[in-house]
Amino acid sequence: MGIKRLFAFLTLATIAPGVLAQETAQNVEGGAARWGVNMTQGVTEVSRTTYDLHMLIFWICVAIGVVVFGVMFYSMWRHRKSKGYEAAQFHESTLVELAWTIVPTLILIGMAIPATKTLYDIYDTKEADLDIMITGYQWKWKYDYMGSDVSFFSNLSTPQSQINNQQPKAANYLLEVDEPLVVPINKKIRFLITANDVIHAWWVPDLAVKKDAIPGFVNESWTRIEEPGIYRGQCAELCGKDHGFMPIVVKAVPEDEYHSWLSDRAAAAARIKELTNKTFTFDELYARGEEIYNSACVACHQAKGEGIPGTFPAIAGSKIATGPMDAHMSMVVDGSPSNPAMQAFGAQLSEVDLAAVITYQRSAFGNNMGDTVQPIDVLNFKNK
Amino acid sequence: MAHGPKPGFTRWLYTTNHKDIGSMYLWFSFAMFLLGGCMALVIRAELFQPGLQIVQPGFFNQMTTMHGLIMVFGAVMPAFVGLANWMVPMMIGAPDMALPRMNNWSFWILPFAFAMLTSTLFMEGGAPDFGWTFYAPLSTEYAPPSVTFFIFAVHIMGASSIMGAINIVATILNMRAPGMTLMKMPLFVWTWLITAYLLIAVMPVLAGVVTMMLMDIHFGTSFFSAAGGGDPVLFQHVFWFFGHPEVYIMILPAFGIVSAIIPTFARKPLFGYSSMVYATASIAFLSFIVWAHHMFTVGMPIAGELFFMYATMLIAVPTGVKVFNWVTTMFRGSMTFETPMLFSIAFVILFTIGGFSGLMLAIAPADFQYHDTYFVVAHFHYVLVPGAIFSITAGVYYWLPKWTGNMYNESMGKVHFWLAFVGLNVTFFPMHFVGLAGMPRRIPDYALQFADFNQIASVGAFLFGAAQILFLFNVIRTVRGGKKATDEVWENPEGLEWSVPSPAPYHTFSTPPVVR
Numbered sequence: 058m059g060i061k062r063l064f065a066f067l068t069l070a071t072i073a074p075g076v077l078a079q080e081t082a083q084n085v086e087g088g089a090a091r092w093g094v095n096m097t098q099g100v101t102e103v104s105r106t107t108y109d110l111h112m113l114i115f116w117i118c119v120a121i122g123v124v125v126f127g128v129m130f131y132s133m134w135r136h137r138k139s140k141g142y143e144a145a146q147f148h149e150s151t152l153v154e155l156a157w158t159i160v161p162t163l164i165l166i167g168m169a170i171p172a173t174k175t176l177y178d179i180y181d182t183k184e185a186d187l188d189i190m191i192t193g194y195q196w197k198w199k200y201d202y203m204g205s206d207v208s209f210f211s212n213l214s215t216p217q218s219q220i221n222n223q224q225p226k227a228a229n230y231l232l233e234v235d236e237p238l239v240v241p242i243n244k245k246i247r248f249l250i251t252a253n254d255v256i257h258a259w260w261v262p263d264l265a266v267k268k269d270a271i272p273g274f275v276n277e278s279w280t281r282i283e284e285p286g287i288y289r290g291q292c293a294e295l296c297g298k299d300h301g302f303m304p305i306v307v308k309a310v311p312e313d314e315y316h317s318w319l320s321d322r323a324a325a326a327a328r329i330k331e332l333t334n335k336t337f338t339f340d341e342l343y344a345r346g347e348e349i350y351n352s353a354c355v356a357c358h359q360a361k362g363e364g365i366p367g368t369f370p371a372i373a374g375s376k377i378a379t380g381p382m383d384a385h386m387s388m389v390v391d392g393s394p395s396n397p398a399m400q401a402f403g404a405q406l407s408e409v410d411l412a413a414v415i416t417y418q419r420s421a422f423g424n425n426m427g428d429t430v431q432p433i434d435v436l437n438f439k440n441k
Numbered sequence: 442m443a444h445g446p447k448p449g450f451t452r453w454l455y456t457t458n459h460k461d462i463g464s465m466y467l468w469f470s471f472a473m474f475l476l477g478g479c480m481a482l483v484i485r486a487e488l489f490q491p492g493l494q495i496v497q498p499g500f501f502n503q504m505t506t507m508h509g510l511i512m513v514f515g516a517v518m519p520a521f522v523g524l525a526n527w528m529v530p531m532m533i534g535a536p537d538m539a540l541p542r543m544n545n546w547s548f549w550i551l552p553f554a555f556a557m558l559t560s561t562l563f564m565e566g567g568a569p570d571f572g573w574t575f576y577a578p579l580s581t582e583y584a585p586p587s588v589t590f591f592i593f594a595v596h597i598m599g600a601s602s603i604m605g606a607i608n609i610v611a612t613i614l615n616m617r618a619p620g621m622t623l624m625k626m627p628l629f630v631w632t633w634l635i636t637a638y639l640l641i642a643v644m645p646v647l648a649g650v651v652t653m654m655l656m657d658i659h660f661g662t663s664f665f666s667a668a669g670g671g672d673p674v675l676f677q678h679v680f681w682f683f684g685h686p687e688v689y690i691m692i693l694p695a696f697g698i699v700s701a702i703i704p705t706f707a708r709k710p711l712f713g714y715s716s717m718v719y720a721t722a723s724i725a726f727l728s729f730i731v732w733a734h735h736m737f738t739v740g741m742p743i744a745g746e747l748f749f750m751y752a753t754m755l756i757a758v759p760t761g762v763k764v765f766n767w768v769t770t771m772f773r774g775s776m777t778f779e780t781p782m783l784f785s786i787a788f789v790i791l792f793t794i795g796g797f798s799g800l801m802l803a804i805a806p807a808d809f810q811y812h813d814t815y816f817v818v819a820h821f822h823y824v825l826v827p828g829a830i831f832s833i834t835a836g837v838y839y840w841l842p843k844w845t846g847n848m849y850n851e852s853m854g855k856v857h858f859w860l861a862f863v864g865l866n867v868t869f870f871p872m873h874f875v876g877l878a879g880m881p882r883r884i885p886d887y888a889l890q891f892a893d894f895n896q897i898a899s900v901g902a903f904l905f906g907a908a909q910i911l912f913l914f915n916v917i918r919t920v921r922g923g924k925k926a927t928d929e930v931w932e933n934p935e936g937l938e939w940s941v942p943s944p945a946p947y948h949t950f951s952t953p954p955v956v957r
Binding site for chain 1 (some may be wrong): 484492493494498502537564565566567570571572576578579582583585666667669672673674707708709710711712713714715716737738740743746747750751754755757761762764767768769770771772773774775776778788791793795797800801804805807808809810813814824833841851873874877878879881882884885886887888889890892893894902948
């Protein structure tokens with residue numbers, strides 16, 4: 058009687074949270090479901106196999122748990138001194154010890170077989186249709202489409218005002234970027250993953266791809282996405298202050314759409330290159346520079362150029378931003394010789410953007426140099 | 442005739458008495474537990490809702506780093522050494538530790554190590570912010586200047602641990618009472634003997650890896666810098682060669698404590714003493730060959746992945762033997778549920794749940810989805826909080842009457858247990874969910890779909906924290922007075938410690954007992 062009731066209670070207690078979660082599952086407007094309790098099944102064969110493997114091990118653990126905890130709760134219910142139960146004095150049994158060594162070993166072998174198979178699948182990076190180089194930076198991702206000129210950075214696009222609670226948070230808060238990684242569906246895409254500064258990890262749950270991005274090493278991974286859609290992920294290895302603010306957005310599109318996107322991107326890159334020879338006014342550069350500053354510099358040097366004392370130097374009133382132009386260009390283009398956190402932006406931004414952001418820094422935050430630098434000057438500086 | 446302790450502060454400064462030193466270790470570790478706990482509460486308060494409210498990301502990273510370092514090296518390890526100091530000599534019938542002066546020193550360098558570590562919070566650039574695993578190059582080229590103080594603090598903690606471990610080995614191997622053969626030693630003594638060997642094996646590896654960092658930072662070497670021909674992944678291999686045995690260092694003595702408590706309150710001998718000893722030794726051996734399961738995503742060759750996956754899965758076998766033994770000991774016993782027993786039963790259940798998630802994490806392809814998410818945070822808190830913290834708490838309640846001569850307040854102990862038990866589960870269980878749903882660990886702010894479970898976890902954390910105040914209050918009350926404890930304290934408990942009066946005199950077993 059008591060046992061039955063206990064069992065019913067346990068069953069209920071196990072199932073209830075799941076049912077509750079089902080019933081209250083609702084979407085954050087336009088975003089992912091709230092109260093999610095489980096791994097995604099994802100949109101690739103590997104992600105589904107991984108999910109099945111995860112559920113298989115989970116249910117085996119549940120079954121073992123029911124037996125072990127069942128015996129425990131039964132004893133705690135029946136074998137108590139308050140009920141006058143006399144203790145048995147048995148102990149030591151080689152047979153029992155052998156049994157509970159051998160049976161778990163067999164169960165483990167049963168788990169290891171499908172796990173090994175899946176692992177071989179995941180490691181098979183041969184014969185890809187498309188290679189994309191992924192480079193982790195503090196705190197953004199760079200994507201290079203191998204064999205084409207297309208290459209760009211992907212930055213968090215959630216505004217600071219949302220993070221600082223001055224504005225309501227959008228549906229994809231912290232999971233949105235300015236430029237997503239666009240890929241074709243039903244193609245084997247190989248990712249070559251590395252990093253420029255510290256270790257990052259590129260993770261998109263729906264693709265079941267997570268690989269460390271390590272400076273000086275190139276790791277390989279692959280995926281073949283079956284459904285068009287937008288898949289979101291995040292950096293998964295602590296990489297410094299803004300580790301939580303470097304999301305990944307993958308946009309999977311049909312193949313023809315992918316090709317037209319790729320040629321558009323290549324054309325846009327060519328247009329930017331042409332602008333290198335144009336002469337801009339101070340206002341044009343200042344306005345463009347403000348935008349660039351807010352995506353490329355603001356994480357460390359902060360919104361008012363004040364920096365973070367002891368960690369990131371201020372730009373407001375700094376010797377570099379109010380000193381000779383060459384030293385300023387050198388700092389931005391080549392990075393700091395003494396502090397690796399100040400990256401070399403020469404390879405990250407176009408000449409136009411570099412000229413704009415340098416001009417902006419020299420006249421913003423109370424710095425009143427009022428001078429300009431033109432894209433062609435930056436190009437000449439780089440070629441010096 | 443044995444003399445008593447010196448009066449005044451010098452008693453504590455100069456003491457070579459294992460009981461005094463044990464008490465100091467325990468009080469110190471409790472202070473660190475509260476400090477590390479406060480940092481955890483800062484983390485949970487920031488994560489109560491999306492957005493940045495209380496701290497900025499840089500400081501948040503300092504909190505996660507310091508919380509981990511302080512809990513591992515300041516709270517859990519010294520607490521176990523404290524229990525070993527108090528109990529090992531009394532359990533084996535020895536008058537004191539084998540190396541009493543070194544014992545004094547190994548304790549007294551600890552407060553300096555942690556004063557130095559904590560002082561980094563007030564330095565320019567802030568405290569270490571690279572996680573308690575301090576992966577290079579984030580902890581070398583990109584570290585705040587305070588990293589040098591962190592390295593020196595780790596050196597001192599390591600020296601303290603090694604000295605403590607040597608002392609314990611020397612005591613157990615040389616000072617057992619006549620008749621106390623190895624296979625008659627209480628399991629707490631056995632597990633500590635094995636733990637001490639683990640410490641001696643891996644603390645020098647930790648010292649080595651931080652020294653290599655020091656060289657990279659200040660002397661121009663490039664052990665961990667790819668640009669100079671070094672290898673950032675080498676750091677992780679060396680760190681986890683220390684780090685994995687380290688997690689067993691934090692759990693093996695717990696196995697010993699629980700193996701003492703469950704038979705007492707089940708009034709039934711431990712089911713399989715010798716298999717428990719062998720299982721402990723197997724776990725210790727396996728702990729040396731599984732380290733790279735912390736690194737499944739670094740891009741190891743598939744042969745490496747498979748080896749570390751299989752070896753890790755194997756750990757489930759001896760661990761299962763231990764759990765089955767505790768359950769079988771309870772089965773058909775005559776159980777009562779005093780506070781130490783409640784904590785021990787919760788230990789068995791919750792540690793097993795942590796073991797299950799550990800088994801899931803061992804499966805390399807599935808780990809690619811779990812790795813560095815809150816699922817991992819849930820896993821290791823399920824093995825460390827109910828594992829290490831609950832067992833230490835159980836041990837303190839179990840032996841406190843022997844130490845002080847007074848019974849603690851049982852109702853208050855039970856309230857402490859239930860608050861801690863509920864608080865723990867409310868805090869850490871939802872972390873499994875957000876982890877599986879895709880929330881990375883070590884982030885100060887998160888996407889909206891994770892908000893609900895994070896809010897629940899934060900409420901649980903404050904409940905768990907508040908429960909510890911009750912523990913402190915109960916212990917202080919018991920030290921000051923209360924119902925007198927009998928020499929046996931419990932009903933027919935096994936072990937030499939119960940054959941001496943309560944409170945245990947300043948010097949015990951000046952003449953060794955004879956064990957039959």
